[in-house]
Amino acid sequence: MKVSIIGSGYVGSVSAACFAELGHEVICIDIDEKKVQMINDGIPPIWEEGLEGLMQKHAEKNLIATSDYDYAIQNSDISFICVGTPSNEHGNIDLSIVGSACKSLGMAMAKKDGFHIVVVKSTVVPGTTEDVVLHLLEEHSGKTAGKDFGVAMNPEFLREGKAVYDFMNPDKIVIGGIDGRTISLVSELYRDLECEVTRTNPRTAEMIKYVNNSFLATKISFSNEVGNICKRLGIDTYEVMNAVGKDFRISEHFLNSGAGFGGSCFPKDVRALIGKAKELDYYPVLLESVVEVNDLQPIQMLELLEENVGDVKDKRIAVLGLAFKNDTDDIRESRSIPIIRKLLEKGALVAAYDPMASEHMKAIFEDITYCESAEEALNGADACLIMTEWTEFRKLDHEFSGMKNKVVIDGRKMIDPDEMEQDIIYEGLCW
Numbered sequence: 128m129k130v131s132i133i134g135s136g137y138v139g140s141v142s143a144a145c146f147a148e149l150g151h152e153v154i155c156i157d158i159d160e161k162k163v164q165m166i167n168d169g170i171p172p173i174w175e176e177g178l179e180g181l182m183q184k185h186a187e188k189n190l191i192a193t194s195d196y197d198y199a200i201q202n203s204d205i206s207f208i209c210v211g212t213p214s215n216e217h218g219n220i221d222l223s224i225v226g227s228a229c230k231s232l233g234m235a236m237a238k239k240d241g242f243h244i245v246v247v248k249s250t251v252v253p254g255t256t257e258d259v260v261l262h263l264l265e266e267h268s269g270k271t272a273g274k275d276f277g278v279a280m281n282p283e284f285l286r287e288g289k290a291v292y293d294f295m296n297p298d299k300i301v302i303g304g305i306d307g308r309t310i311s312l313v314s315e316l317y318r319d320l321e322c323e324v325t326r327t328n329p330r331t332a333e334m335i336k337y338v339n340n341s342f343l344a345t346k347i348s349f350s351n352e353v354g355n356i357c358k359r360l361g362i363d364t365y366e367v368m369n370a371v372g373k374d375f376r377i378s379e380h381f382l383n384s385g386a387g388f389g390g391s392c393f394p395k396d397v398r399a400l401i402g403k404a405k406e407l408d409y410y411p412v413l414l415e416s417v418v419e420v421n422d423l424q425p426i427q428m429l430e431l432l433e434e435n436v437g438d439v440k441d442k443r444i445a446v447l448g449l450a451f452k453n454d455t456d457d458i459r460e461s462r463s464i465p466i467i468r469k470l471l472e473k474g475a476l477v478a479a480y481d482p483m484a485s486e487h488m489k490a491i492f493e494d495i496t497y498c499e500s501a502e503e504a505l506n507g508a509d510a511c512l513i514m515t516e517w518t519e520f521r522k523l524d525h526e527f528s529g530m531k532n533k534v535v536i537d538g539r540k541m542i543d544p545d546e547m548e549q550d551i552i553y554e555g556l557c558w
C-alpha cells in the first residue's frame with residue numbers, strides 16, 4: 128500500500144521505516160528540511176536501535192522524505208499524523224501542531240481525486256479525531272468525511288529504545304475508525320504482523336492509549352509510594368515487589384521504584400487525561416496523586432543527598448544518567464532535569480555523564496561539566512546521584528575510587544554495595 132507519514136520524530140520515523148520493511152511504499156513528510164535530507168540519505172533523524180539498518184535498506188527505494196504535502200498526498204492512499212501533542216502551560220493537551228498538519232493535509236487533499244484515508248497516530252485526548260481533525264480536514268479540503276475520505280485513530284504503543292522491535296512485535300493493534308471500510312483498509316497495512324486487531328471507534332481508541340499509559344504510570348507511582356514507606360521501615364522494596372509481581376493479576380513489570388517516570392509520554396499523557404477529566408467536571412484524585420508522587424521522588428533524592436553531605440554549595444556532585452531512561456538519547460522530562468536545576472540553585476558544581484544524552488542536555492544546562500565517562504564525573508566528587516538505569520552503571524566499582532567523598536545516592540537500584548570491592552556510603556532511594 129502507499130502510505131504517507133506526517134512528522135518524522137520518534138513515532139513517525141520508526142513507523143515509516145517499519146511500514147517500508149513490511150513492503151509498503153512510504154513517503155515521510157516533515158517541515159524540518161534537515162530531517163527530510165537525513166531520511167533521504169538513509170540516516171535516522173533520531174537514535175533507535177535497528178532504525179539505521181532499516182533506513183539504509185529502504186531509503187530512496189520504498190522510503191522517501193519530502194516537505195511537499197501535495198506530492199506526498201498525490202502519491203499515497205493513507206496518511207498517518209505523527210506530530211507532537213505537547214502539554215500547554217496548564218498541563219492540558221496542545222493541539223496546535225496537529226491543527227497545522229491537518230490544515231496542510233486538507234489543502235493537499237483538496238487537489239486529489241479519489242478516496243484518501245487519514246489516520247491519527249499521535250496521542251490525542253478522546254474526541255479529538257472526530258471533533259477536531261475530521262472537521263479541520265473537511266474545512267480545508269472541501270470534502271466530506273465518510274464519503275470522500277476516511278478517518279481513523281490508531282494509537283502507538285512503542286517504547287523508546289525498543290521502538291523498532293515494539294512496532295514489529297506489537298501486543299495489540301487498535302484501530303478506531305469512523306466506518307468499517309476505513310478500519311479494514313488501515314488493518315491491511317498490518318496484515319503481516321501476528322497480532323489481533325482491536326476494531327473500535329476513534330474516541331475509544333484514543334482512550335485506550337491514555338488508559339494504557341496512565342495505568343503504567345500508576346504502577347510506577349504505586350511502587351514508589353510503597354518504596355518510600357519501605358525505606359522508612361528498613362525494608363528492601365525490590366524484594367517486596369518481586370514477590371508481589373509473581374501474582375499473575377499484578378505482573379512483575381513496571382514495579383521498579385526509584386527516581387520516577389520521565390519521557391515524552393507518561394508525564395504529559397497523565398496530565399492531559401487529568402485536564403480532560405476536569406474539563407468534564409470530574410476531579411481525578413488517583414491520577415493527581417500519580418503525578419504528585421512522581422514529582423516528589425527527585426526531591427527525596429536531594430534530601431537524602433543533603434542528609435549525607437550537608438550543604439551542597441560549592442560541592443562537586445556527579446550526576447550519572449541524563450536520558451529519561453536507558454538506551455535512548457531522549458531527555459524529555461528526564462528526572463535528572465529537576466535534580467540538576469535544584470543542585471544549581473543550591474550552588475553545587477554538577478559533573479554529568481550519560482552515554483548518549485549529553486548533547487541534548489547541553490540545550491538546557493549549558494554551563495555544567497559534561498564528562499566522557501562515569502569515572503571522569505566521579506573524579507573528585509563529593510557525592511554521586513544515579514538517575515538513569517543504564518546497564519553500564521551496574522558494573523561501576525573501581526570508578527568510585529577517585530571520589531573525594533564516596534557517597535552514592537542510587538535512584539535506580541543500579542549498585543549493589545555488597546558485591547563491590549570499593550567501600551562506599553550507599554543510599555538507595557526507596558530501599
Ligand SMILES: NC(=O)c1ccc[n+]([C@@H]2O[C@H](COP(=O)([O-])OP(=O)(O)OC[C@H]3O[C@@H](n4cnc5c(N)ncnc54)[C@H](O)[C@@H]3O)[C@@H](O)[C@H]2O)c1
Pocket residue numbers: 133134135136137138139156157158159162209210211212224227228231248249250251283284285286287391392
Ligand atoms: N515518543 C514516543 O515514544 C511515543 C510513543 C507513542 C506515541 N507517541 C505520540 O506520538 C506523537 C509524536 O511523538 P514523537 O515523540 O514522535 O514527536 P517528535 O516531536 O519526536 O516528532 C514530531 C515531528 O513532527 C514534525 N512536525 C511538526 N509540525 C509538522 C507539520 N505541520 N507537518 C509535518 N511535520 C511536522 C517535527 O518536525 C518532528 O520531526 C505524540 O502525540 C506522542 O505523544 C510518542
Ligand SMILES: O=c1ccn([C@@H]2O[C@H](COP(=O)(O)OP(=O)(O)O[C@H]3O[C@H](CO)[C@@H](O)[C@H](O)[C@H]3O)[C@@H](O)[C@H]2O)c(=O)[nH]1
Pocket residue numbers: 250283284285286287288340343347380381382383384385386387388389390391392393451452516
Ligand atoms: O518500573 C519502571 C518502569 C519504568 N520507569 C520509568 O518510566 C519512564 C518511562 O519508561 P518506558 O515506559 O520504558 O518508556 P517510554 O518510551 O516513555 O514508553 C512509554 O510511553 C510511550 C509513549 O506513549 C508508550 O508508547 C509506551 O508503551 C510506554 O511504555 C522512564 O523514565 C523509566 O525510567 C520506572 O521508573 N519504573
